[in-house]
Amino acid sequence: MTPPPAAAAFLEECRLRVDGALDRILPDASTEPSRFHRALRYPVFAGGKRLRPALLLAANQACGGDPEAALPAAAALELIHTYSLVHDDLPAMDDDALRRGRPTCHVAFDEATAILVGDALLTLSFETLATLPAITPAIRAQVASEIAAAAGSRGMVAGQALDLESEGEAIDGARLEQIHRLKTGALIRAAVGSGGLLASASAAELDALRQFGAAAGLAFQIVDDLLDVEGTSAAIGKTAGKDARAGKATFPSVWGIPASRQRAAEAAGRAQAALLPLGARGDLLRALADFVVTRDR
Numbered sequence: 001m002t003p004p005p006a007a008a009a010f011l012e013e014c015r016l017r018v019d020g021a022l023d024r025i026l027p028d029a030s031t032e033p034s035r036f037h038r039a040l041r042y043p044v045f046a047g048g049k050r051l052r053p054a055l056l057l058a059a060n061q062a063c064g065g066d067p068e069a070a071l072p073a074a075a076a077l078e079l080i081h082t083y084s085l086v087h088d089d090l091p092a093m094d095d096d097a098l099r100r101g102r103p104t105c106h107v108a109f110d111e112a113t114a115i116l117v118g119d120a121l122l123t124l125s126f127e128t129l130a131t132l133p134a135i136t137p138a139i140r141a142q143v144a145s146e147i148a149a150a151a152g153s154r155g156m157v158a159g160q161a162l163d164l165e166s167e168g169e170a171i172d173g174a175r176l177e178q179i180h181r182l183k184t185g186a187l188i189r190a191a192v193g194s195g196g197l198l199a200s201a202s203a204a205e206l207d208a209l210r211q212f213g214a215a216a217g218l219a220f221q222i223v224d225d226l227l228d229v230e231g232t233s234a235a236i237g238k239t240a241g242k243d244a245r246a247g248k249a250t251f252p253s254v255w256g257i258p259a260s261r262q263r264a265a266e267a268a269g270r271a272q273a274a275l276l277p278l279g280a281r282g283d284l285l286r287a288l289a290d291f292v293v294t295r296d297r
Contacts, residue, residue: 007291010284014054014074019045021075025128039109039117043082046100049297051288052191053078055216058288059192059209062281065199069134073143073198076128077191080151083121084187086114088160122151135198143194150190159183163248171249177218184224185217192216192285208277212285215271220292222264225250226257227297268293 022044029038053074060070089096089104090111097107106114129144149155159182166179192213196206229252251260271289275282 006284007287010058010288011049011051011054011291014057015050017057017071018050018053018075018078021071022078025072025075025079025124035109036113036116036120039105039113040120042108043086043099043105043117044079044121046102048078048082048100049295050078051220051292052081052187055188055191055213055285055288056195056198058284059195059201060199061195062275062278062285063196063199063201063205063209064281065195066134069132070195070198072128072132073135073194076125077147077187077194079121079125079128080147081187083118083125084151084156084160086118086121090114093160093164139197139200142197146193146197147187147190150186155182155186155190156184159186167248169249171254173251173254176249176251176254180221181214181218184221185214188217188220189213204277208274208282209285211274212271212282212289215267215274216289216292219264219267219271219289222251222260222267223293223295225252226260226264229257264293 026041026044027037029041031037056074056077057067057070061067085099086105088094089099090106096104098104102108104114105117109117126144126148129147130140132140132143135143151157153161159179162175162179163183166175189210190213192209193206196209201209228250251263255263268289271292272282272286275285278285
């Protein structure tokens with residue numbers, strides 16, 4: 001399916017702006033040790049959608065923020081997301097050889113280098129958040145805290161740990177949803193929450209954004225699971241069907257494909273409904289929720 005025009009245009013604009021910011025933040029590939037810095041840049045510029053930065057910037061825009069002031073935080077969020085992919089692909093984790101249509105970092109370089117790449121990306125993300133220009137110290141601290149909580153052992157890392165524990169186990173829909181609200185949804189929720197914080201959003205606006213992010217994150221993961229079943233490796237840029245072969249529970253394996261599609265649509269609907277306090281200012285985020293459920297990669 002084709003993403004909604006408003007979402008497609010905004011995502012492309014954000015991709016270009018975020019890529020420029022990432023290029024400025026990351027050390028040049030010639031910086032010593034040059035092989036490592038080539039490896040550091042390799043997964044960052046592998047063609048990602050930049051959805052999480054786009055959500056941060058869209059939320060910031062909806063609350064009247066300054067997009068230039070929010071851009072470094074959006075780039076930092078992408079560094080965290082990329083670190084998580086590099087580590088998820090490692091042999092000790094999901095053991096995948098393909099990511100975004102290219103060999104994964106540990107395949108292109110080596111496993112030890114990939115571990116260090118993930119470490120460096122995570123560290124650089126918080127260096128970036130700690131030094132956000134044109135942002136007050138109090139807001140910088142709030143944004144860094146929100147993103148750290150979402151990325152750590154109460155969020156994304158917790159979800160990955162539960163996911164690994166559950167391999168080969170028969171788990172129910174509630175457990176599966178808990179895993180992915182942490183593994184995928186926590187960082188998406190933090191993206192929109194941080195966008196609001198950077199715009200000095202009201203408490204009601206922040207609550208609406210975080211509710212949106214939680215529901216949109218769930219919709220995103222359900223669609224990801226559907227693409228793993230129905231897509232091809234060439235289309236989705238990673239190894240299709242790998243979850244089933246690894247014995248991982250997925251939304252289609254627990255609920256079936258038609259019910260999973262319905263649940264994704266319902267989650268996207270809840271995300272859009274959560275934006276009621278923002279009125280028309282939330283329209284771009286609503287379009288991004290539509291993109292989440294209509295994407296094909």
